[in-house]
Amino acid sequence: TDVLDANRVVAEENRRILKQAGVFAINLMGSPGSGKTRVLERTLENIGNKIRAGIIQGDITTTLDSERLMKFEVPVVQINTEPFGGDCHLGANLVQRAVKSMDLSQIGLLFIENVGNLVCPAEFDIGENLKMLVFSVTEGEEKPLKYPLMFRECGVVLINKIDLLKHLNVKIDHLTQNIRRINPGAEVLRLSAETGEGVDEWISFLKDRINLYR
Amino acid sequence: TDVLDANRVVAEENRRILKQAGVFAINLMGSPGSGKTRVLERTLENIGNKIRAGIIQGDITTTLDSERLMKFEVPVVQINTEPFGGDCHLGANLVQRAVKSMDLSQIGLLFIENVGNLVCPAEFDIGENLKMLVFSVTEGEEKPLKYPLMFRECGVVLINKIDLLKHLNVKIDHLTQNIRRINPGAEVLRLSAETGEGVDEWISFLKDRINLYR
Numbered sequence: 001t002d003v004l005d006a007n008r009v010v011a012e013e014n015r016r017i018l019k020q021a022g023v024f025a026i027n028l029m030g031s032p033g034s035g036k037t038r039v040l041e042r043t044l045e046n047i048g049n050k051i052r053a054g055i056i057q058g059d060i061t062t063t064l065d066s067e068r069l070m071k072f073e074v075p076v077v078q079i080n081t082e083p084f085g086g087d088c089h090l091g092a093n094l095v096q097r098a099v100k101s102m103d104l105s106q107i108g109l110l111f112i113e114n115v116g117n118l119v120c121p122a123e124f125d126i127g128e129n130l131k132m133l134v135f136s137v138t139e140g141e142e143k144p145l146k147y148p149l150m151f152r153e154c155g156v157v158l159i160n161k162i163d164l165l166k167h168l169n170v171k172i173d174h175l176t177q178n179i180r181r182i183n184p185g186a187e188v189l190r191l192s193a194e195t196g197e198g199v200d201e202w203i204s205f206l207k208d209r210i211n212l213y214r
Numbered sequence: 215t216d217v218l219d220a221n222r223v224v225a226e227e228n229r230r231i232l233k234q235a236g237v238f239a240i241n242l243m244g245s246p247g248s249g250k251t252r253v254l255e256r257t258l259e260n261i262g263n264k265i266r267a268g269i270i271q272g273d274i275t276t277t278l279d280s281e282r283l284m285k286f287e288v289p290v291v292q293i294n295t296e297p298f299g300g301d302c303h304l305g306a307n308l309v310q311r312a313v314k315s316m317d318l319s320q321i322g323l324l325f326i327e328n329v330g331n332l333v334c335p336a337e338f339d340i341g342e343n344l345k346m347l348v349f350s351v352t353e354g355e356e357k358p359l360k361y362p363l364m365f366r367e368c369g370v371v372l373i374n375k376i377d378l379l380k381h382l383n384v385k386i387d388h389l390t391q392n393i394r395r396i397n398p399g400a401e402v403l404r405l406s407a408e409t410g411e412g413v414d415e416w417i418s419f420l421k422d423r424i425n426l427y428r
């Protein structure tokens with residue numbers, strides 16, 4: 001469609017701008033409340049001083065998520081889609097405005113937290129180098145089959161909230177199998193952003209990816 | 215926008231068709247995995263023989279949810295949006311096709327389970343008499359502030375999965391307050407579709423609403 005074509009042109013511009021500045025950009029997606037911001041909090045606590053992170057926080061409205069990240073003293077830019085029609089996903093345009101407002105010389109790793117939605121954000125390239133999905137076990141094990149595009153597009157799927165598994169009748173092996181059926185190439189990691197379990201594996205995957213990019 | 219205007223015309227047709235047949239229609243929305251189908255299972259188990267229910271199951275792809283409902287021997291029609299572009303919400307057009315394929319003389323209450331999404335479905339009138347939101351406590355207490363449109367549009371909000379509260383740091387009173395801030399007129403009910411707690415209150419609310427409609 002015209003909308004996606006126009007978006008792709010701007011996304012390519014974003015990718016050039018970020019590449020020139022040596023910034024590795026991650027499009028962080030997932031359902032509302034899957035734990036995207038919580039995972040960011042854990043990531044910022046554990047990535048050490050060598051990696052300089054920056055955050056673009058995308059939401060329909062409020063600055064609630066960016067306020068949670070202020071304590072990490074990293075550059076955070078909030079985007080709200082409500083003034084532009086309340087889109088359920090970030091487009092490359094809004095991301096470009098945010099990118100151009102940041103001092104990219106201070107950043108090596110840029111997280112762009114997208115609007116909570118398991119469908120539309122997967123269709124819009126925003127100029128990222130990696131699409132990442134945070135998926136909560138509380139959503140159920142057959143979602144990869146029902147919402148395949150998101151799982152197909154993502155290079156890494158973080159299965160979050162594993163601390164709750166003992167209270168659920170969700171089988172994490174079935175969930176993982178369903179993810180592999182849709183996207184055999186995805187890296188699938190399990191963690192609890194609440195307890196910290198699995199965070200080390202996620203951080204070492206992240207560091208590997210950044211080193212590959214350099 | 216033109217899309218919403220065209221949709222509204224078809225939605226009004228749906229509403230006329232359903233009213234003539236004496237059918238009370240509910241647009242059932244919520245995030246992926248919030249428990250929409252689980253709540254439907256509990257509802258069909260408990261509404262008794264006097265109410266003749268019918269279901270339109272909307273998903274991007276698969277018939278997984280309608281297969282779960284087959285055991286209740288009620289008419290179930292599956293709609294998939296993938297063949298029509300993979301929309302993240304049901305439009306009035308697809309709903310009209312489904313409605314016209316059903317024998318409405320056998321139905322008094324029609325549930326239309328929408329695609330799992332806390333944003334777009336709230337914008338598209340499909341001809342329903344009531345918009346209902348199933349919201350899981352696992353999504354977090356401040357979502358009404360971050361995704362206000364859905365909460366503003368719904369006449370009833372079912373807070374689901376309350377059996378998990380004791381394992382979460384979510385305060386259900388804060389969640390309820392946030393819902394009231396966005397939509398003071400909404401009926402807010404708490405339940406666990408898993409354990410059955412609160413289902414009786416939901417069924418009596420539902421029966422009251424159907425009687426009001428008659």
Ligand SMILES: Nc1nc2c(ncn2[C@@H]2O[C@H](COP(=O)(O)OP(=O)(O)OP(=O)(O)O)[C@@H](O)[C@H]2O)c(=O)[nH]1
Nearest residue numbers: 032033034035036037038116161192193194353354
């Ligand atoms: N038990 C448990 N709860 C978690 C975990 N991660 C996040 N949560 C909770 O899940 C809820 C949502 O977390 P957020 O970080 O706001 O999720 P989000 O995906 O950023 O939400 P939006 O940006 O609003 O779509 C909060 O109540 C968190 O405390 C986890 O690993 N385990």
Ligand SMILES: Nc1nc2c(ncn2[C@@H]2O[C@H](COP(=O)(O)OP(=O)(O)OP(=O)(O)O)[C@@H](O)[C@H]2O)c(=O)[nH]1
Nearest residue numbers: 139140246247248249250251252330375406407408
């Ligand atoms: N603990 C608990 N789990 C629940 C409850 N209701 C649903 N679940 C679980 O939540 C997961 C999703 O439930 P579904 O009924 O498939 O949710 P849905 O909203 O219909 O999902 P989609 O239609 O795919 O968007 C499943 O693992 C259910 O067992 C509840 O009240 N408590």
Ligand SMILES: [Mg+2]
Nearest residue numbers: 036037065113
């Ligand atoms: Mg967030």
Ligand SMILES: [Mg+2]
Nearest residue numbers: 250251279327
């Ligand atoms: Mg369902």
